[in-house]
Amino acid sequence: MAAAAQLGSTVTSDRTLARFRPLAVPLVTGLLVVAGWWLESRHAAVAALTSSPGPLLLRPGWAALVVYALAYLVGGYESARTGWHALRRGRIDIDFLMVAAALGAAAIGQALDGAILIFIFALSNALEEYATGRTRKAIEALVRLRPTRARRVTSLDDAAETELITADQLRPGEFVLVLPGEQVPADGVVVRGISAVDTSAITGESIPQQRQPGDQLFAGSVNREGALWLRVERPAQESTLARIIQLVEQAQQRKAPTQLFIERFEQVYSALVVAGTVALIAAGLTVLGWGVSQTIYRAMTVMVVASPCAVVLSTMPVMLSAIASGARNGVLFKGALDLEQLAGVRVVAFDKTGTLTLGLPQLVAIHARPPFTEEQLLAAAAAAESGSEHPIAGAILEEARRRGLSLPSPEHSRTHPGRGVEAVVSGDRILVGSPAWFHEMGQPLDGELADALARLESAGHTAMVLSINGSGPAGILAVADRARPHAREAVQALQRLGLRVVMLTGDNERVAQAMGRELGVDEVYAGLLPEDKMRILQELERRYGPVAMVGDGINDAPALVSAAVGIAMGRAGTDVALETADVVLMSDELVRLEGAVALGRRAERVVRQNLAFAFGVIAVLLVSATTGHLSLTQGVVGHETSTVLVALNGLRLLGFRWPRLQGASAEAEAAAGIDRVAEAGPA
Template identity: 40%
Template sequence: MLSDVQPEESSATDLQLGEARSVFRVDGMDCGECARTVQRVMGKLSGVREVAVSFNTTKMTVVHNASLETIQKTVSDVGYRATVLETTLQDPDVPVATGGEAAEPGFWEKHKRTVLTTVSGLFLGVGLITEFAGGSESAAIVCYLIAILTGGFYAARAGYFALKSFTLDMNFLMTVAAIGAAAIGEWSEGATVVFLFSVGNWLQASTMERTRRSIRSLIGFAPKEALVRRNGQEQTVSVDHLQIGDLILVRPGERIPMDGRVEAGSSTVNQAPVTGESIPVLKQMGDEVFAGTLNETGGLEVIVTKKVQDSTLSRMIYLVEEAQEQKAPSQQFVDRFATYYTPIVVVLAILIAVLPPLFTGDPFSDWIYRALALLVIACPCALVISTPVAIVAAIGNAAKRGVLIKGGAYLELMGQIRAVAFDKTGTLTQGKPVVVLVEPFDGVDQEQLLTVAASIEARSEHPLARAVLLLGEQKGIRALPVQQFQAVAGKGAQGHLDGALYRIGKPSWFEELGYDGTDRLKTVLSVQHEQGHTVMLVADEQQIIGLIAVADTVRPDSADTIAKLKQAGTAHTVMLTGDHARIAKSIAKQVGIDEYHGDLLPEQKLARITELKQRHHLVAMVGDGINDSPALAASDIGIAMGGAGTDIALETADIVLMSDDISKLPFTVRLSRKALRLIKQNIWFSLLVKLAFLLLTVAGLSNLWMAVFADTGAALLVILNGMRLIKVR
């Protein structure tokens, strides 16, 4: 596949007076050259200022003042079908016109390529039988001619438009080869070439369509209508007409039509289309929900928080489609190679047809035949489609599993990453402190200790206080009224319960206040500090009555994730955190991290990333997409966690794990490494096949049908090889 021109986003303010920006879906393109032909023809159309055609996504973006009907007719004249998906007019006050999904084509329009290819094959077969059975030569030639006309219809038309735009594409060269074969009396060869080429294009179109379905399946998840309550009345409206603040009603079994916040109701929601999570998530009042996710068990009332074009699913689909169009380094190399390769081979074919007969006296027909076979080999279809098909398949597969890879370059780069750096809080850990130990002293039981602690902490806003209160709620402990509550900044809090003074806070505060530390207390404190836990002491006016240890606990899947990353070929893992080095050491030991650094400021994290790049060349950084921005930006690949709820992650990271699930990371590494491996396989295989048949053709050891069979077969093999990425789990 030859390179596609990259679409540029044009807002209404970029448009000139009277212009519109329209997006079309173009059906019928079965190779990169098809997209280039549409691109060139549209570029010459009067009233079109900019045009970008994508073979991968079958989309065409046009900035124009020509009518939509004129554009569609021009595309139709080239042999394809353009359906309007959306139009933005120059006047920003005019709403966007959306065509939505393309109307279902009729049987003939949908299957005419299949029918013509079948007819070509039937007449080729009849012609071969007639010829070898000793029948009429004229009858055989008529059958071959019908086979050439039906099977070569699309190639001839596309070749004609390629010639008009001064381009030598595969369709033009194949047409010349077929006509040349007929001209020198090789009717069966010409018909066989055309039939095999038609079959090859049909198979290419079918297999490429499978790779495109991965992203189109996401589009199908979003409902087109929503049940909204306005002014006390329930009505069904198009999602395009929903406004921020509208209240939509979602029944059990329905998909949520728009991003929003649950206002009333409780239900489990399957978020797989957006986050890739296989287990439904409980949604209650105040929780965020996403368009396209499935409400399973209960009714929900949802306040709309985003417009349709800004929903997480819409932005995700846009970013994936954009990513599929960004060229990877290997694709850029192949495109440059093909630019020079094809004209050189065409010149070589002309020389082979003309020079040898002049010097050797051989019949021109023999060398013209070899030149025609060389022309069939000339266009490197397998080579130029080797990289894009793998990238489309990999990015589409990743998107379905909740991983947003924002371009082929990042996919290839991730496959070469040798070291991965992790932020700690919210990445390797839960990001929410929880109580890990309640240790009462001197006759005080655990319930009494928690009652005192929860009663005082109920008046505090500190994150550690919330951890104590959560444990109290889980154990059914009721907080008591506190008199004379006082928060001591940076140290703790105190208050009176039933007339007695109680305190809770840092051990250093109690040292300042003159409390004695028993040997048991010192032992427990030492153990807790060694494990990286934060300790709060609880005391009455005379003595310490117990301690509560709090920690940001490790995610259940962090250790398994690190182990699988190493299995996938990651050579080195590092944790960078602003937390105390003691805590960093404890977390690193629990999850199996190779190296850790604590007490780091943002600029120090940046320095560590720079140092890692010097040691390991290519480094990825995993964070939450909000903090540690300098380190994420400095790394070769920035990977953000929890992108489904974080706008900044969608915008800034190179790869986004849409769910808050670090276990997706090993899958991403495996997918990237396999994609890189398959791309290299495809490129080398394509080059070797081309070289082999070029040599065989020049030596006279290959014929036309063998050449086209090899070319088409190689293209199909690299497509099928790339499509294996769809199955990676």
Template identity: 40%
Template sequence: MENKHVYRLQGLSCANCAAKFEKNVKSIATVKDAEVNFGAAKLTVIGEASIAELEKAGAFDGITVIPETERKEQKAEPFWKKKTNVIAMISALFLLAGYAAAYTIGERHIATILLFTASIIIGGYHLLKTGINNLVRLQFDMNTLMTIAVIGAACIGEWKEGAVVVFLFAVSEALERYSMDTARRSIQRLMDIAPKKAIVLRDGKEYEVDVEDIVVGDTIIVKPGQKIAMDGIVLRGESSVNEAAITGESMPVAKTIGDEVYAGTLNAEGALEVRVTKQVKDTTIAKIIHLVEEAQAQRAPAQQFIDRFARYYTPAIMLIAFLLAIVPPLWLGGEWLTWIYRGLTVLVVGCPCALVISTPVAIVTAIGQAARQGVLIKGGAYLEEIGKLSAIAFDKTGTLTTGTPEVADIYPFGGLDEKEVLKIAAAIEKQSEHPLASAILRKAEELQISLDSLQVSEFRAMTGKGAAACVNGTMYYIGKPSLFSDASIGEDVRAQITRAQKQGNTVMLLGDETKVLGMIAVSDQLRENAAFVLETLRNLGITQTIMLTGDHETTARAIASSLPLTDIRAELLPEEKLTAIQTLQQQSGRIAMVGDGVNDAPALAAANIGIAMGDIGTDVALETADVVLMGDDLGKLPYAIRLGRKTMRIIQQNIALAFLLKVLALVLIIPGWLTLWMAIFADMGATLLVLLNSMRLLRLGAVSK
């Protein structure tokens, strides 16, 4: 049996650092194998290694190693207090001071140069150290590219250019680190859904113990209003349980003896005794956490185009500059100073400022514009992916629907009218905390029905069935059809019940001791703009729109009947949603998942793009997702797709523009037609053109119905 240990990591900052840390751990003599999951910040070790040895292996990045089973709260450090960000801000202050000095006393003044030099050293110490080490090892990546740019700028006296490059790189690094920290906190919040302790009944006595100490076969007690700590089977008691965190079902589920319950779900009314059937590591919520982490590992960050291109671009620029400086004087009789000057001019032209900002400037512009339009996009990679989508899967509850139960229809029987049925029902349900009760009360308030004239007494809740109360001296009952005898439900009432249920509604009957007086159909209402959004997506070229839901088949079919969906898959558990996404990826290529609940988290993470609804989405769905539609507005989805497509076109234009201008400048340097100041001007011109081209993204507005 393999000796396997799993650890959580704090301080892991970048994908390159993760690879280096993994290599260092593997080099420990007692370790047979090791694997770092960068997205989830986890380390799996096969073999033996102490915490001290592991942290020594990660000392270069300040990595802290914590056993997975140890409960250690990580304090969230404010963005502006992180050491790397503070250093970047100090560097920016010197950069601004340098610009001020250049304007007042001149760019070549010693004070101005010292200010720009301070900005470079403070902000670029780690960058330059890494870049120089890479140069020694002949490894060419983005760090090497930035280092060459800074050194090249300094060599020909362009201290300002070097300082700007250092600052821009520091900003991009800080944003990447912040994004990864946010993603990792989402897993911690997912882990916090289930309680850490539970009340266990042993030998007739109650003990509060850690969930790790609970074994299969133990009996736990769950009081009203508490979360269930472990998966199990109900031994005693009746209650309704909110299982939205697991199944996505918006309506509470009645539980009685023999029914299965899940860790992380909320017990609403009655006390339950539950026999534990799974260890804490095997609970449904634990599986969801595992699925999220695995999905994140599958979507490891790919190297950006510019970073890959730098492996060829940087040595090529260095070689061109070197050859231009020495070949003409050595073999063609040229003057050394003239050709060294031209070689330095090549370094200026090669300074990758325009290339470096060609992608981030478009991304920052697009993300900023999207935020103003109510769409939160968590990184440039997601802009690219969202622009390439051909299929989108939707959760039902809270995504295509509002997620809030509403009264759909009221059917009066026995001589009462609709308002009288609703008035009596509201009088009873005013005493209840059930979600369906709130739907009835909202409807009564909407119709301005006053309950002041009614005297209500003897209220009692019947768990899993309904409620009863004496209203103005008459005992009334409201709840499921099973609450009433077959004799009190006539054929016409039964036909209405069947019709409403086929439409996906939840049915409640109101009656007295002898007969049914009315029926109230409650449903999760379709979003007003859902059909418009799906039609717009089809016009944008999205060929497949699929509903994935944990709801019953009848409810899903009823909702889908008024929507232009291409496929419906119902009664899915979280792992089944994940499997569905993976199957659709094989069939359609790139696919997005739109959801709002914890049960959607694995599918959100596995999809090429995870899109969460804003206001009603759980924290884990919002932070696992790559795109968040703020304001809970599904109508922003087509805008996000158009923005992604336009951003990618502009990025491609920016890269081509910057590269072609540099090639042209290099050609003009050889005959001496491009002087040093012209080279600087050309580079600044390329930068300006890239900026202006990116600003075109500001003209793209959102349109929702």
């Protein structure tokens, strides 16, 4: 126990040291600066009291210079090395400017000011490293979620042997046991057991989801209740979690256009600062009549305050923080470019089937003609359709099973392609098919059934007519593709953000318009082939501006690629969704689109704030330094403080509050901040 406690104490101590290690350089530099200032003050006091201060090397003045030199060496070594390497490549960077300014101050007898500059620049770099490190912690947290061990079982028997192995040893086809409280070690399918599983690491869903045989599980999920037996589908190294980690790491390396522009701007601007400093020195010595010390001092002050440190840090912490925030909430951005483009979209186009809807037909209505009852019609239709693989048959069978109806096997069954099914069940001849088929057979619908059929078809439902023993239509069963939960709320939230919402589908016009009315979208385009969707996207972009396309990542791949931003329904991390789209909704929750757009807009606004603040501080400090109203020390403090503030402002996005299911949150509405799109009629 004592050894374990000692080991735990050592680990904690190591982590503490690692956390504060970046501050070691500025801390030592600061102590040296204070020591040098004390020695310099003592030298002044001794010189005032005596004209014979003692041996040269023991005088406080020389001792102060030695201590200052150590401060320059400790605090400025890394910057000098970086600046020198950049200079050898023909580039002038910020590190070179800072070191040159400090050495220039020392050359004119202002060693203290130069040492303070070195100290504050080293402290600024340490704080910037801490700031950007905060965004890396999101990735490190994902990495820590990666399972390390697994319980491999030889069979599904209760008495089967269990072998504890590393997750990397698992191979597809093997079985693993996941006990309550344990992590799922690899992607796979549940083959035995029922439990609630926490999938927040993968999908961002905060509420555990029930999983039973046939359901998929993903590495990194946590089993909360009963034991589960899992058949492994892919190695741990290729799991959904592993691919998410890889994609987020790549996203942090992909730079937005604004960031790329600023990096190019830094090189040109730094060269201009050096040229301007040289020109100021020349003008001060020749035209303005300044003394040598005054000229160099002002030039060094100008060089410091004009350095673009804060400008360079205006974008990177912002984008990294936003990407990390999205990854923690089930929205995967492929890169900063995609985040910036999402902020500028004016239209969101949705695929219908599988995106706005569940993509699975469900029985939504039964109209029975007396003396038949609804359950009699449902049982007869389900028994007749029991051998069919048609999606409509599946919807009827699912509802019959849900109601616990007894379904005898048909004695005879025959499919009429494009029309319906004819079957004999328990001696009764049953026909289930389209209204057109019954019309062909001379059994058209009339009266209440005709009225019901008209209402169902106008609502976009698919109706099937049923007859028993040739007595004419006995009733109607209607199926429809149900809207995805909270789809209407998601559409309304996007509209509140000023976006135009459009639905694209290959379904017929009647079904599409009915679904469009139910969801409240602004425009509906029906009967589209994949190439038609691409054409519509181009037309929408010409009319309104950049378009984001939301699809299921498979049949919508061409449209996802052609849109300004392609957003895929993750289907819990399918390969196509992860590879095709720019943004992936890992939980398939459309309501997260509101947060994604709001996050992109907030990031864009924070970048603008940072740039305005950075350039504003530079302008004020530059005017003050040029006119002699700013000391080098004051310039250093003002310049480096602005740099740290800009970095910390970007980190605020780590705490971005994602909207909940109850419509748009105040956070999202406040993030809108962009002129709303003008209303326009349908094309």
